Amino acid sequence: MTKHHARRPRLGFLGTGWIGRHRMEAIHRSGEAEITAIADRSPENARQAAKIAPEAILVDSLDDLLSMKKLDGIVIATPSACHSSQAIQALDAGFSVFCQKPLARTAEETGQVIDAARKADRLLSVDFSYRYTDGFQKINSLAKSGGLGDIYAADLVFHNAYGPDKPWFYDAALSGGGCLMDLGIHLIDLALWVLDFPRLKAVSSSIYAGGTRLNGPGMVEDYAVASLGLENGSIVRIACSWNLPAGQDAVIESTFFGTKGGARFSNINGSFYDFTAERFTGTSRETLSVPPEDWGGRASVAWVQQLRNGGGFSPATENLLFTAAALDAAYGR
Structure with a gap:
């Protein structure tokens, strides 16, 4: 009970x-x-x-x-x-x-x-x-209320200019995977959450380690891109990495496109903690959320x-x- x-x-x-x-x-x-x-x-x-x-x-x-x-x-x-x-x-x-x-x-x-x-x-x-940031809470509410119309595309990225500092992250048996498991899991969860968890129809991906396609057992990736075709007709594209020369500490961004407009969640000045969220209508934009906030x-x-x-x-x-x-x-x- x-x-x-x-x-x-x-x-x-x-x-x-x-x-x-x-x-x-x-x-x-x-x-x-x-x-x-x-x-x-x-x-x-x-x-x-x-x-x-x-x-x-x-x-x-x-x-x-x-x-x-x-x-x-x-x-x-x-x-x-x-x-x-x-x-x-x-x-x-x-x-x-x-x-x-x-x-x-x-x-x-x-x-x-x-x-x-x-x-x-x-x-x-x-x-x-990340579901609990103010920005994503507002984007999710906007999507669920129909404010974006039918969402047909989403692009999400999480590039971390630093790799993890614990050795077990680099052992596939212990970690289950590299940056896709570490960072991409957030992107996939956020996209499916906003879209109400539609079923997968088709998935394609390219996974790299040290600049070359991953081809060895036990290795973990430091760069990955994936495209998720969903049964509701939406397409979700994600990209994530460790140690990418991003020009800043991190690039974290999620953008959703619908028949009535779009919305974007993005970090500010390379921050892992400070985010803004915006709503797009045509060529205009509206701010939905700004930092600071204690969301972790x-x-x-x-x-x-x-x-x-x-x-x-x-x-x-x-x-x-x-x-x-x-x-x-x-x-x-």
Whole structure:
């Protein structure tokens, strides 16, 4: 049965590197949950996390968290290869889960996690944080209300002039892929979310490593382009990269074109955090959103609020499989 939490949910955190601590800070500031326990193999990470929530218990492993029956949910921010198995363990034990992206390395693994959440009737969410920016919230609302008409095309890019600094990102067995898995997953999720998750009709892609087409097992890409033809007639084109000579720290942009106008979400001066959103009508434009805003932790807080209001399985969780299937197709899996 679904749990209803008049009290604040009690959470355990598995993995408290930079991203895990950032989400912990956001949840702590919101006051929506109790940070009850912290598990990290790095004593330094655990110590830093304990500064945010000094009342939390420090434990050694996921098994330790799962033995704490007073917990209601677990926040997972570990290397990608661990996500699906750890999420399934937590769900099977009766805990709701908030997981960093990717939820899993393949669509098959993603489906297994979703099945576990459905069977346990527990809330499962993934940290697709860009959905929660003010700009994308407004573009999504505009699209859903028909303000753009029938959206027939979308172009999305995410070029990061720096590659990841952790070795596991460059091991396909651990990461599931390179920049397409790391950055492209956000682009695909955003496009499908705005378009109401239509089914895929055809996918084509070109994937590169070090300037040449990827052709070896175990390698990960640092540049990828993909075209997604959707059953509703829309075409989505994405491009993403690590270490591209972009002339700035990052290029992040998503543009949607419809029969009644267009909309664009884009970063400012190479920023990873500051975005503007605009609506286009013919040759004119209207500003929808400007920085600054503190959006990075909003997805985690939204999960906590859902958990507090019930915490059962949400049918929207099924949509995670559409994004995973698109990634599989782009990789030729």
